[in-house]
Amino acid sequence: MAAPPTPMRALKSSLSFKTAPSVPPATEAYEPLVKNVLRQRLLSRIFLYSALFCWTAVTITSTFRRGGTERIGIMGLLLNPLAPRTVSMAFTIWLFGVIPVLVMRKSHLTATPTIASSPSKVFHTALSKTSTVRLLTAYVLSASLLTLVHVIMAVSIEETAGNDPRLSLFVKSKKHPYYLNGRLLYLAFSQICLAAFCVLRNIMMDRLCVRWTGFMSAVPSFMIARVFTVVVSAFVLTALGTAAHIALFGLARSIVLPILFRIPFLSRLLRPFLAHFLRGSFSLTLFTKNVGLIFRAFMLGFMSVSTWDFAESLFDSYVADPINVAQSTADPILTIVSGISSPDPYYRHFAFAELAQLANDESKAGTERREALFGDQKYNPSLWATLAREALLTLGRDYELLLRRGAPPTAAPPPAEPPKKTDAPPQVPKTPFIQGPVFKPAKGSPLRNAFDTIASDGSITAAISSTTEAGASQIPDLFRSVMPSQTAAVQETAAAAVETVKRGEQEIMNLAALPSRWRTRVWDEILLRAPGFALDAARSLERWWHRERVYKVVEASLPYRKMDGLAADALCSLVCASLVEDHYGVVQRDIPRILEALLSLLSAIEEYQSDVNMQNPLPSQDELSHLAPKKALEAQELAYDIARASDALGEIADPLKDGIVRIVRTFGDKLSAFKFPARTAKKLQGFVDYN
Incomplete structure (x- = not known):
């Protein structure tokens, strides 16, 4: 067959399948x-x-x-x-x-x-x-x-x-x-x-x-x-x-x-x-x-x-001043979104602070950057999906820590190992092996049988020994001490050794307790001879050194509360801006879970605040005036601790409340188009009724 005059070749196409890049770390x-x-x-x-x-x-x-x-x-x-x-x-x-x-x-x-x-x-x-x-x-x-x-x-x-x-x-x-x-x-x-x-x-x-x-x-x-x-x-x-x-x-x-x-x-x-x-x-x-x-x-x-x-x-x-580095880059939104995904909370705090500043920027450049954020299709996942995920993860981790009251997460028990399957063959009944002569022994002479019977290992001797041991086991413990025993010397030696070990342990314990006894004796002498004002000062110093601060416990439950406030402020501002600037509606599908996360965190904070107030009741002004000076001072210290605890909780509660109020005022009746869980809907209804 002859070859065609013109060789065949594939048509070139400008269409090619390219995987969208992800947000750089x-x-x-x-x-x-x-x-x-x-x-x-x-x-x-x-x-x-x-x-x-x-x-x-x-x-x-x-x-x-x-x-x-x-x-x-x-x-x-x-x-x-x-x-x-x-x-x-x-x-x-x-x-x-x-x-x-x-x-x-x-x-x-x-x-x-x-x-x-x-x-x-x-x-x-x-x-x-x-x-x-x-x-x-x-x-x-x-x-x-x-x-x-x-x-x-x-x-x-x-x-x-x-x-x-x-x-x-x-x-x-x-x-x-x-x-x-x-x-x-x-x-x-x-x-x-x-x-x-x-x-x-x-x-x-x-x-x-x-x-x-x-x-x-x-x-x-x-x-x-x-x-x-x-x-x-x-x-x-x-x-x-x-x-x-x-x-x-x-x-x-x-x-x-x-x-x-x-x-x-x-x-x-x-x-x-x-x-x-x-x-x-x-x-x-x-x-x-x-x-x-x-x-x-x-x-x-x-x-x-x-x-x-x-x-x-x-x-x-x-080292704590705000840093604005995204403005000097070619893509500020990409830089900020990359920053909030940092594993180090130090850099993540700066990124959320810059994100909150961008979300509240009312200039034309700020509007254009937010529109670019909402309309991004170059990255997989998109910039908004990465931003919302990282912000909600940050709030979620601190929400779980707040529920645990600052305690570390409990380790999950290791999964039980499945039973090993053994393919053992079925048990075949075995005939027991007889250890002894199989044939019937030959019958000996009568004189030989008589000597074997009265020997030391004969049947009469074995019967007498077994009868004696059975009888001795039935004798009460009270009368056993008068019975002769072959292991009496061994028991006495073991008892003496045990007594020696106990005396050595007691001497070691006495030596170990000697410093504590001396410290107690010296402290007693100091208490007897020291002046009263010195003892009062020492007791006050000891109490200050060991007194549990309520606000420290609260701060340990929310160690990143300032960053959480920035994250909540940025999320709420972006949600409010999306009503006008989000032309594709990518933010609308995330509004229910954003509000659910914010309201859950706010409810946990309010519950913690009520628990702190209930566990540390403060006396009224009339009761405070009738207290002793020492008790009044303790009440004032407790009131100061509770006030600082409230301030610590307010550092994140106030941005949450302000952000939710802004979302409710911005969307108004449009929030009825979303579906919320019953607890979230009840909490959100309170903000709607308030506005």
């Missing part, structure tokens, strides 16, 4: 943009402002150390901030004092608060975290470096002015050249004590967690308020830390050090360096003779604490 589209903004804030705001604060503090300190205006004059006062020594000292203090603390704060920043309802639980929870040890290490290292910088600065500046700060490492003694300088040790230990105080303060404030608070836009007034707050808080904290260090230093010199010198091997190691501290008795006159040293330690501690606190307050503010 937040780690690719949203989080890098936020990290870039945070990096810029860290470099241009936090680092810069903290360096300026260190420079100002060093300038003031160096001016004071050099004699003030009367000694260096007006020209020296103006040139001192720009002097190479001042700039280098400020940079060194910033580098060794501020940077370690900021690095630790950045590496351990979290958006999940600590779940604890009392200061004691907060402290014990912090002890179980590795971040606490690292934070303490960073603070102690920073305090030690700041002490070293202060010593170098004091020696270089004060000796030039003709004053000897007496801060050398060893005392100036030819006989004992290795005796450590007590002034330097006091200064170093004072800094370490203040570092521990700052770490304790950060633990109690849960400062490693982001605090989503209000923000100020006016930077100059905010800086003035920040500096004033830092100075006041640093002064109070330094005063408390200095007083505590004086008491601890006195106890260490008068009690701890003599005990250490009584240990033979340790005494030989410490004597060449610390033996001079044992000379003379410890008295209060030592403080009056070293007022200058105490003042120096106070000023160094004040500069250290104020530097730390100012840098950390800057960090707390700038």
Whole structure:
């Protein structure tokens, strides 16, 4: 057959089947943009402002150390901030004092608060975290470096002015050249004590967690308020830390050090360096003779604490400020939707805040972006489907946590294993195996049979033994002790061994209980000899340390309440805007489940609020006036806790109520076209009747 003159070929078509892309993950589209903004804030705001604060503090300190205006004059006062020594000292203090603390704060920043309802639980929870040890290490290292910088600065500046700060490492003694300088040790230990105080303060404030608070836009007034707050808080904290260090230093010199010198091997190691501290008795006159040293330690501690606190307050503010990164991208809606799907609640909070801002934007650009959101068909699932799903999942997770009252989810029991099927063959009856002679034994002689019968293993002996044992089993236990037994010696040995073990266990228990008995005895002696006001103060401190705060329990049930409020606000605003801007009706099918989720969460919050009020009844004003002062104080503390608990619940309840009211006012009678569950419909009817 001949070939056709024109070869056949397939027709080309522009139609092709392409799978719609999905929304990119937040780690690719949203989080890098936020990290870039945070990096810029860290470099241009936090680092810069903290360096300026260190420079100002060093300038003031160096001016004071050099004699003030009367000694260096007006020209020296103006040139001192720009002097190479001042700039280098400020940079060194910033580098060794501020940077370690900021690095630790950045590496351990979290958006999940600590779940604890009392200061004691907060402290014990912090002890179980590795971040606490690292934070303490960073603070102690920073305090030690700041002490070293202060010593170098004091020696270089004060000796030039003709004053000897007496801060050398060893005392100036030819006989004992290795005796450590007590002034330097006091200064170093004072800094370490203040570092521990700052770490304790950060633990109690849960400062490693982001605090989503209000923000100020006016930077100059905010800086003035920040500096004033830092100075006041640093002064109070330094005063408390200095007083505590004086008491601890006195106890260490008068009690701890003599005990250490009584240990033979340790005494030989410490004597060449610390033996001079044992000379003379410890008295209060030592403080009056070293007022200058105490003042120096106070000023160094004040500069250290104020530097730390100012840098950390800057960090707390700038890591919580709103971030708008979607406006600078090619597709802002895609960036925001990608951000709300982030697994990290820190980035998800920023994304929901930006989404709420977009949902409430009444400009023409905002309208166009919402229309693009509702009409998107490029992604599978669509942008609106992804947005609604992630928002409802966020609210649903916190709704379940609220129902559990902050408790972790219970682990589901493992499924029971199905019985194993064994294909065993059917049992075939077996003939029992006879173990013994099969044939009938030959009959022996009468004399042989008589000897076998009376032998030790004969039939008569076996019958007598079995009869004796049967009879002994019928004798009461009361009369068994008079019967001879072959195992009496063994039983006596076992009983003696058991008694020895019991005595050893009792001795071990007595030794283990000895410290507790001593503590009880010492505490009883303290209660008998301590003054009344001291005991009252100790009881008040113990009660404050262990008292359960109601608002802390409520906050633990809704740890992400601010983000939930933003999510509810954004959802309600988008639903209201969809009545005019949604040309395809993609939002309409999701309105019933959105309202059901919002109303269910609101009902759970209201039930929790009523439970808190019922479980913690408050006395009336008449009853409060007749209560004892102690009971009245407890009632006031409870009222304060309940008020803070109501504020915490209101942070999410108020956006829910406002959003539902806006939806009811926007749709009006059109809501009758949707079908709701009976409980949701009853709750929604209350909003309809109210409006």
